[in-house]
Amino acid sequence: MTQPPHDEPTASSPEELLEQVEQTRTELGETVEALAAKTDVKARAQEKAAEAKExxxxxxxxxxxxAAVKARELKAKAADLAHQAQDRLPDPVKDRAAQAGQLWQEKAPEPVxxxxxxxxxxxxxxxxxxxxxxGVAVVMWLACRRKG
Known part of the structure; x- marks a missing residue:
């Protein structure tokens, strides 16, 4: 006969022995399930694919x-640069632009x-x-200007 493992106590009654046998069967079943899961290549591939998809x-x-954050930043930067450019225009240039706009309204043909x-x-x-x-154009222009 075989000797019981040293770390497990021997059964003192038939009920205990049946309980140990049932526990061993359960553990063996779980081990077999784990081994079967490891050898199921298709299931493992599907799990990996689902994980990669997630x-x-x-x-x-x-x-x-x-990208949304960067777009908001670029939008704010572009608006700021536009305001700075507008603020830097001298008054005579602003006046000339207004006159040009008025002349355009008077002289341009209706379809145009x-x-x-x-x-x-x-x-x-x-x-x-x-x-x-x-904003993107300005940032790219600045980046190209720094490189040159």
Whole structure:
């Protein structure tokens, strides 16, 4: 006969022996299930794919948030630069610009003025996009200027 392991006490009654046998069966079943799960390549591949999908979704969400923050920063920077440029214009230049605008209204043909007004309205409707594009252009210009 075989000897019981040294770390397990021997059963003193048949009920105890049955209980130990049942516990050993349960442990053996769990071990077999764990081994079967490790050898199920398809299931493991699906688990890895699901995990990778979750990580990709989390990273995409993080990048989306970072892009939104950066866009807000660029928009604010572009608006600030536009205000600074406007503030730096001398009064005579501002006056000349106003005169040019008035002359345009008086001298330009109606179809040209209509198209210009339509373009201006389109620009106002897409102000955020235009400001973001202007901000990107200014940042790129500054970056290129620093390199040169």
């Amino acid at each position: 990580q990709a979704a989390a990273k995409a969400d993080e990048l989306r948030k970072q 003025r209509a198209k210009t007004a339509q373009g201006a309205q389109l620009a106002r409707d897409n102000r955020k996009v235009l400001l973001a594009a202007a």
